[in-house]
Amino acid sequence: MTQPDFSFEQAALTRGFFRIAGVDEVGRGPLAGPVCAAAVILDPQNIPDGLNDSKRLTAKRRDALFDQIMDAADVSLAEATVAEIDEHNILRASHIAMVRAIAGLRQAADYALIDGNMIPRGLEISSETIIKGDARSLSISAASIVAKVWRDRHMVDLAQQFPHYGWERNAGYPTAQHKLGLERFGVTPHHRRSFKPIHNILYQDRNVSD
Numbered sequence: 001m002t003q004p005d006f007s008f009e010q011a012a013l014t015r016g017f018f019r020i021a022g023v024d025e026v027g028r029g030p031l032a033g034p035v036c037a038a039a040v041i042l043d044p045q046n047i048p049d050g051l052n053d054s055k056r057l058t059a060k061r062r063d064a065l066f067d068q069i070m071d072a073a074d075v076s077l078a079e080a081t082v083a084e085i086d087e088h089n090i091l092r093a094s095h096i097a098m099v100r101a102i103a104g105l106r107q108a109a110d111y112a113l114i115d116g117n118m119i120p121r122g123l124e125i126s127s128e129t130i131i132k133g134d135a136r137s138l139s140i141s142a143a144s145i146v147a148k149v150w151r152d153r154h155m156v157d158l159a160q161q162f163p164h165y166g167w168e169r170n171a172g173y174p175t176a177q178h179k180l181g182l183e184r185f186g187v188t189p190h191h192r193r194s195f196k197p198i199h200n201i202l203y204q205d206r207n208v209s210d
Contacts, residue, residue, distance in 0.1 A: 030192075053132075069145060102123065117131050165178045
């Protein structure tokens with residue numbers, strides 16, 4: 001299994017760029033909650049050990065790395081809300097979150113390494129896309145970790161207000177517990193109404209009441 005490295009960043013540095021941000025998003029698949037993005041500019045002299053695709057790491061390891069990344073790097077976190085997901089679509093909303101994350105860095109990035117195969121519309125700095133970038137670029141790995149931890153913690157907070165859906169464990173993904181909660185307690189303000197399972201529940205409810 002390949003490990004992420006600093007080669008993409010180094011290539012950009014060699015071409016004359018100075019502040020290279022790795023960018024990733026998390027939360028495109030859940031039925032509830034925002035989509036979150038992170039932009040991370042690593043210090044080449046102080047890169048935390050063990051960075052990798054967040055999905056390859058345990059929750060405990062992600063939490064530890066989150067703190068190290070926040071201490072050692074320039075990090076910006078941003079989201080697109082459920083309302084924005086429903087207004088646009090999940091892909092566009094994830095790109096909106098990415099652009100916001102890049103804009104929120106303490107010092108402006110001059111180059112972005114974007115996880116995936118699409119450069120977000122409205123991004124005004126030079127950039128490149130990297131498919132499976134979270135497993136190939138250390139900066140994108142760092143972004144994937146902080147975005148994942150930040151969103152998971154947000155869903156734990158929401159679960160305190162809406163305890164029937166298991167968000168503290170499933171982060172809003174459509175697990176059996178989440179589906180059962182929807183059947184028994186219905187749709188919350190944090191559910192994505194444009195997503196088919198939620199749309200179908202609302203549509204069925206409307207038909208029953210008509």
